Amino acid sequence: MRIGLLTGGGDAPGLNAVIRAAVLSANYRGWEVMGIRHGFVGLLGECDVAPLTRGSVSGIAHLGGTILRTTNRGNPLCFPVRNEDGSYSEKDCSDELIENARERGIDALIAIGGDGTLRIALELVRRGMKIVGVPKTIDNDVSCTITTFGFDTAVNTAIEALDKLHTTAESHDRVIVMEVMGRDAGFIALHAGVAATADVILIPELPYDIEKVCEKIMARDRLGQNFSIVVAAEGAYPKAEGAPDPAHPHSRRAIRAGSVAERLVGEVHDRTGKECRSLVLGHLQRGGMPTGYDRLLATRFGSAAVRAIEEEAWGYMVALQSPHLVNVPIAEVLREEKRVDLAHDVVQAARWTGISLGD
Ligand code: F6P
Numbered sequence: 001m002r003i004g005l006l007t008g009g010g011d012a013p014g015l016n017a018v019i020r021a022a023v024l025s026a027n028y029r030g031w032e033v034m035g036i037r038h039g040f041v042g043l044l045g046e047c048d049v050a051p052l053t054r055g056s057v058s059g060i061a062h063l064g065g066t067i068l069r070t071t072n073r074g075n076p077l078c079f080p081v082r083n084e085d086g087s088y089s090e091k092d093c094s095d096e097l098i099e100n101a102r103e104r105g106i107d108a109l110i111a112i113g114g115d116g117t118l119r120i121a122l123e124l125v126r127r128g129m130k131i132v133g134v135p136k137t138i139d140n141d142v143s144c145t146i147t148t149f150g151f152d153t154a155v156n157t158a159i160e161a162l163d164k165l166h167t168t169a170e171s172h173d174r175v176i177v178m179e180v181m182g183r184d185a186g187f188i189a190l191h192a193g194v195a196a197t198a199d200v201i202l203i204p205e206l207p208y209d210i211e212k213v214c215e216k217i218m219a220r221d222r223l224g225q226n227f228s229i230v231v232a233a234e235g236a237y238p239k240a241e242g243a244p245d246p247a248h249p250h251s252r253r254a255i256r257a258g259s260v261a262e263r264l265v266g267e268v269h270d271r272t273g274k275e276c277r278s279l280v281l282g283h284l285q286r287g288g289m290p291t292g293y294d295r296l297l298a299t300r301f302g303s304a305a306v307r308a309i310e311e312e313a314w315g316y317m318v319a320l321q322s323p324h325l326v327n328v329p330i331a332e333v334l335r336e337e338k339r340v341d342l343a344h345d346v347v348q349a350a351r352w353t354g355i356s357l358g359d
Contacts, residue, residue: 002107003106003109003306004104004109005109006039006068007019007113009114010286011064012138015112015136016065016066017060019060020060020061022303031306034052035056038074039113040120044079047100061298064287064288064289078092098124110131115337118142118317118330130312131315132308132309133305133333135148138151138188139188140187143334146320146322149295149297150294152290152291152297155195157285158178161279161281162229165178166229169229172275173274175272176230177264177278179232179261180233181233181234182233184235185204185233185235186202186203186204186205186206186233186340189236190350194353199217200230201230201355201357202236204233204236204339205340206357206359207237207241208237208238208239212356214271218272301325304325316328
C-alpha cells in the first residue's frame with residue numbers, strides 16, 4: 001500500500017503532528033507514504049510529490065504550519081486555466097489528477113482539510129478514488145466532530161492577547177475591540193471571550209445591536225469600571241442590516257479582515273464618546289506551536305486515518321466523538337454546517353456571568 005498525504009485549505013497548528021503520526025502509523029503497518037505538496041494541486045501537471053519517511057517527519061510534531069504546504073485556491077474540479085486571449089476559465093481536472101495518482105502508484109489518499117477540501121475529496125471518491133479525510137480548521141466549524149486540532153491553539157492565542165489588552169485598556173479607561181477569525185462561526189470569539197472574561201462578545205450566529213453593545217459599556221462606566229473589552233468574530237454583523245446575502249459582493253464571504261473592528265470602534269466612540277482602540281489578531285491565530293491538546297488530537301487523527309485506510313473506509317472522515325475517535329461519512333459531515341448553538345452552556349455561561357452578546 002502506498003498512501004498519498006496532502007493538506008488543503010488554510011493551515012492550522014497541529015497539521016505537522018497529523019502528518020508525522022500518519023507516516024509512522026503507515027510504516028508500522030508496513031506501508032509507505034508519499035507527501036503531496038500544496039493540496040490537490042500537487043497532483044496536477046508535473047506533480048509535486050515526494051516520499052515521506054520516518055526521517056522526514058522526525059521532530060515536526062510541535063511545529064506550526066505544514067511541511068507539505070497548503071493552498072486555499074486551486075480546486076481541481078474547477079481549476080483556473082489561462083486561455084490564449086489571456087482570460088481565465090475553469091476546467092475539471094479530476095481525470096488528470098486521478099491518472100497522475102495512479103501513475104505514481106498511489107493506492108489511497110489521506111486528505112487533511114476543512115469543508116472545502118472534504119468536498120473535493122468526496123467528489124473524487126465518487127469518481128473512484130480511495131480517500132479518507134481528516135478534519136482541520138481553527139474555526140471549529142466542521143460538523144460531526146466535537147472539535148478539530150488548531151482550535152484550542154487559536155483560542156489560547158486569543159486569550160493571551162485579551163489578557164494583555166485588559167491591562168492596557170484598564171490603565172487608559174479605554175474600550176478595546178479585538179477581532180478574531182470566524183467568518184461564519186463564532187467559536188473562537190465565544191470561547192476566548194468567555195475564558196478571558198471579555199465584556200462583550202459578538203458572533204455571526206447572533207447579529208448584534210450596537211445600542212446594546214454601548215449600553216453594556218456605559219453600564220460598566222457607571223459602576224466605575226471605565227474600560228471594556230469587546231471580542232468580535234470577523235463575521236459579526238449588525239441585526240439592523242439583516243443576514244448578508246451570500247451572492248452579494250459585500251457578503252460575509254468577501255469580508256475584509258479588520259473591517260468589523262474598525263467599524264465597531266467608530267460606532268462605539270460616536271455613541272459613548274469613549275476612547276477606543278482595536279486589534280485585529282488575524283493570522284497569529286493560525287501560526288505557532290500547537291497546544292498539548294491539539295498535538296494529541298492531531299496525533300490521534302493521523303494514526304486513526306491510517307486505520308481507516310486499513311478498514312477501507314473510503315469517503316469517511318475521522319472524527320472525535322468523545323471519548324472515542326470514529327469514522328463518519330464525509331457526505332454526512334457536509335450536510336450541515338457547524339455553528340455556535342445559542343442554547344449551549346458556554347453561551348449561557350457568557351450571559352450568566354454578565355457578558356453582553358450584543359442582543
Ligand atoms: O478557515 C479558517 C480561516 O482562518 C477563517 O477564519 C478566515 O476567515 C480565513 O481562514 C482566512 O484565510 P486566508 O487569509 O488564508 O485566506
